[in-house]
Amino acid sequence: MRVTLEEGRALLRSSPPPRPAGASSVLVDIELAGLCRSDLKEVAGARHGPSQFGHELVGRVRTSTVAGLTEGTRVVLDPNVRVDRGTGFADRMWAAGPPALLRQALQPVPDGLPARRLVFAEPLACAVHCLRVAGRRAGDLAGAAVTVLGAGTAGVLIAALARRAGARVTLGNRGHERVAAVRRTGVAGTDVHAFDRLPDRSADVVVAATSFVVPAVLDVARRILAPGGLLVLYGGTAPGDRHPGLDCDLDALRRSESVSALSWQGRPVRVAGSYGTAEEDFDAVVRLLSDREDPLAAEALVSAEVDLEGLVSLLSAAAPLPPGKVLVHPDPR
Structure with a gap:
């Protein structure tokens, strides 16, 4: 299951995600995704530059041909690294490209942190x-x-x-x-x-x-x-x-x-x-979110949670979104 953006419309697709062309690839099981304002701009046709639809995510590597991204590795996505990928509003997402770029795009994160916190990494x-x-x-x-x-x-x-x-x-x-x-x-x-x-x-x-x-x-x-x-x-x-x-x-x-x-x-x-990120920024974020004495509890910004079908309904509605972060679960709720 995945939500794709086609001709300015969000559509729910039940078919498996297609694997992009490329010798090196990684398949990620999505734990949780976040709806970004840039996603809304893409739906409205008001965002410039390459598509980043469905980029705030935390997941776990299911299969990989890339050294350093072994099965079971927990990752978040840096969407500014140019690899071929599917949408993160899905139960699974393929990413393909040169191994060095895939390692930059899929940043490893700790197992011990809740997905509701890690989804704020990007x-x-x-x-x-x-x-x-x-x-x-x-x-x-x-x-x-x-x-x-x-x-x-x-x-x-x-x-x-x-x-x-x-x-x-x-x-x-x-x-x-x-x-x-x-x-x-x-x-x-x-x-x-x-x-x-x-x-x-x-x-x-x-x-x-x-x-x-x-x-x-x-x-x-x-x-x-x-x-x-x-x-x-x-x-x-x-x-x-x-x-x-x-x-x-x-x-x-x-x-x-x-x-x-x-x-x-x-x-x-x-x-x-200020535009985009660098690899050291994700290193700093892991330290911030892992700080046991004074963690940045970004998850307090969550205002709504939906599944993939609910996301399509939300993106198709004319009503404004609630203030705060909307989380998207890959499984029906």
Whole structure:
């Protein structure tokens, strides 16, 4: 069983997953998957770049021709490593390609951790990577005033990690309903406010972690960013995206992870991009999730759980998703 995306529609297929072409391959039994906002963008036809549909997953190797990925190895997926694979919204997923890339794409994780925690490995790796970018561009984040715009899963995780790095963190969101929901989880561990409550020129670093980096979000960032501060573009952009008064190609800057020093309506700022992950980010995530004294309990963000049939119904409905993370079980519930 698997959920595929075909011509903008999510369809439930009962046939076995097809094995991609390639001499080296791995078949993974899926334990649990998470629904990402980028999956919703793909369904809506609003996401740019290669498909990553069904990429937040934790599973176990069933069969493999790749050294280091032996039968029984528990893995999560780095979707930014280009291998041929099926959807992770399935009971099984094939991946094929060069052995070195398969070992990068399928990152081993410990047996002793619950799947409900490990399913956050990929979004957490993206958050770790974002904070690495911010640290490289802004220096030590300890003591810095960091404001994260967007209280979805990504924004909450970035805020939580920035707090652990010693930053003075504020989390902002456009809608008041999401603000209240995030406060109840306690995962961010910091103040959560609506955008209109964020004080002017209060942030040394602003991370734009909304689903899309739209002009309204950039206007908030400009208002709250201190002169000479750093804006990190994390949320979605499209080719050619620009913003009035900000002389740079936002999408090119984000995807290349470059940085530009600019004047924005007479104020000096630096704009940097964060895109994807690196292998060391997953190593850091395993340490975070395995910490017995102070584990990052990301599973508190779970707001709904469905099986594969329920996922198709959810993706076909016109109603908005509940705030928080939706988990997808491969077996009927």
